[in-house]
Amino acid sequence: MSTPVLDLRGVAYAYPDGHQALFGVNLHVHRGERVALLGPNGAGKTTLVLHLNGILRAGAGTVAVSGLSVADDNLLEIRRRVGIVFQDPDDQLFMPSVRDDVGFGPANLGLDAAEIDRRVEESLRAVGMLEHIDRPPHHLSFGQRRRVAVATVLAMEPEILVLDEPSSNLDPASRRELAEILDALPVTVLMVTHDLPYALQLCERSVILSGGVIAADGPTAAILGDADLLAAHRLELPFGFDRVAPRPSP
Amino acid sequence: MGAGHGHSLHFHGHSPIHRLPAHVKLTTLVLFVLIVVATPRTAVPAFGAYVALLLAVAAFTTVPWTSLARRMVVEVPFVVFALLMPFVAEGPRVRVGPLHLAEAGLWGAWGLLAKGTLGVLASLIFGTTTEPRDIVRALEKLRLPQPIVQIASFMFRYLEVVTGELRRMKIARDSRGFQARSIRQWRVLAGTLGALFIRSYERGERVHLAMLSRGYAGRLPFARQLTATWGDWGRALTLPVAGIGILAAVMFA
Numbered sequence: 001m002s003t004p005v006l007d008l009r010g011v012a013y014a015y016p017d018g019h020q021a022l023f024g025v026n027l028h029v030h031r032g033e034r035v036a037l038l039g040p041n042g043a044g045k046t047t048l049v050l051h052l053n054g055i056l057r058a059g060a061g062t063v064a065v066s067g068l069s070v071a072d073d074n075l076l077e078i079r080r081r082v083g084i085v086f087q088d089p090d091d092q093l094f095m096p097s098v099r100d101d102v103g104f105g106p107a108n109l110g111l112d113a114a115e116i117d118r119r120v121e122e123s124l125r126a127v128g129m130l131e132h133i134d135r136p137p138h139h140l141s142f143g144q145r146r147r148v149a150v151a152t153v154l155a156m157e158p159e160i161l162v163l164d165e166p167s168s169n170l171d172p173a174s175r176r177e178l179a180e181i182l183d184a185l186p187v188t189v190l191m192v193t194h195d196l197p198y199a200l201q202l203c204e205r206s207v208i209l210s211g212g213v214i215a216a217d218g219p220t221a222a223i224l225g226d227a228d229l230l231a232a233h234r235l236e237l238p239f240g241f242d243r244v245a246p247r248p249s250p
Numbered sequence: 251m252g253a254g255h256g257h258s259l260h261f262h263g264h265s266p267i268h269r270l271p272a273h274v275k276l277t278t279l280v281l282f283v284l285i286v287v288a289t290p291r292t293a294v295p296a297f298g299a300y301v302a303l304l305l306a307v308a309a310f311t312t313v314p315w316t317s318l319a320r321r322m323v324v325e326v327p328f329v330v331f332a333l334l335m336p337f338v339a340e341g342p343r344v345r346v347g348p349l350h351l352a353e354a355g356l357w358g359a360w361g362l363l364a365k366g367t368l369g370v371l372a373s374l375i376f377g378t379t380t381e382p383r384d385i386v387r388a389l390e391k392l393r394l395p396q397p398i399v400q401i402a403s404f405m406f407r408y409l410e411v412v413t414g415e416l417r418r419m420k421i422a423r424d425s426r427g428f429q430a431r432s433i434r435q436w437r438v439l440a441g442t443l444g445a446l447f448i449r450s451y452e453r454g455e456r457v458h459l460a461m462l463s464r465g466y467a468g469r470l471p472f473a474r475q476l477t478a479t480w481g482d483w484g485r486a487l488t489l490p491v492a493g494i495g496i497l498a499a500v501m502f503a
């Protein structure tokens with residue numbers, strides 16, 4: 001079997017105040033997979049995500065990205081390989097223009113100006129935002145800002161795209177447009193979400209993080225179809241989605 | 251909730267002044283203000299000539315006079331202070347109508363008003379014709395220390411985010427019947443400011459995480475560097491050169 005893009009073994013973490021968030025997480029994600037990371041509030045999802053690019057370091061266990069373990073001397077390469085799109089695009093978009101912001105990561109990688117321009121345009125085209133390249137990010141709508149936030153990470157040509165609650169606060173049209181964009185991207189995806197229908201639409205595989213460990217791992221349809229499993233981990237399908245079997249048409 | 255559009259200061263346009271590179275304009279502004287400040291306040295005709303120069307530049311910008319005048323309001327605290335000076339200053343007094351005013355105070359007030367107004371008008375012409383993000387790039391181009399450039403850049407970027415949060419907190423507060431009528435309500439206002447500070451601080455931490463995640467190592471890369479031709483410099487420096495001419499003419503006349 002090929003080297004997994006993400007390889008977490010026994011990852012445990014306690015915050016400096018003593019609160020332990022992760023109790024030995026094992027997770028493998030292979031190239032081309034799209035995996036939804038589900039779990040109730042406070043399950044440690046964001047904590048886990050911050051381990052993937054070395055912002056937080058595991059107290060025990062190991063994290064490796066395409067065979068490269070997360071350590072001080074390869075942090076820049078790890079951060080190139082793992083692209084994290086944070087939940088609030090206002091946290092992610094901090095430069096004066098969309099162009100500067102999408103170019104931020106590639107410039108930190110030390111690429112030359114022509115290559116930065118190419119990547120900026122290519123990633124903005126991929127999210128349908130090329131026409132807004134010279135606008136300040138705060139003049140864009142929320143949905144547009146989220147798409148630019150995805151582009152800022154795509155420009156680093158990551159091996160895995162990690163999205164934290166990508167559908168939150170989006171109106172239905174923006175939510176669908178983002179799904180179409182994500183569906184068309186040829187990258188490995190780990191998507192943290194509470195939006196179970198979104199997980200079903202975009203990810204063939206889901207894992208449930210609950211109580212700081214991986215509590216379930218399987219095909220998304222099977223996991224969402226197991227009402228007892230969902231209930232045990234404070235996960236619920238939205239009203240009207242609870243009957244997984246389609247009704248016969250009249 | 252969408253973000254607001256437009257900036258309170260910048261006035262969109264395509265005049266020759268708008269088109270000048272920001273670092274050229276900023277250099278011109280600093281030189282001009284230095285000349286104004288260096289002019290002795292007794293050289294009254296020089297100030298008249300400076301005003302004429304600035305009005306000529308303002309006419310080029312196509313920014314409406316009413317819009318410039320409205321933004322001059324920022325000077326009001328200095329005007330108030332200047333108006334007080336003739337009353338509070340020490341020294342020989344002169345009679346102006348029914349009032350006995352201090353001579354030194356009158357000169358002080360005149361100097362403050364004249365230099366302040368010229369400085370504000372020149373800065374407004376710069377601010378109304380320059381995109382805020384270009385001001386940040388100009389600071390970088392003029393090799394100001396990186397921390398200052400980055401602070402300016404973040405201030406420009408997050409000013410609207412923070413004022414938006416403050417506005418939403420105010421709406422939420424007012425929606426629950428809050429009215430700031432007396433000093434007793436200051437506790438609530440202080441609480442709002444405290445909450446805003448904590449939110450902004452936490453946002454700062456999240457932004458920093460997002461920056462680290464994309465390989466930030468202490469420097470903000472700006473994709474588009476500002477460039478200027480000798481022609482740009484020539485056109486822009488006409489203003490301070492004319493200022494020096496006026497100063498020399500008045501001093502040595």
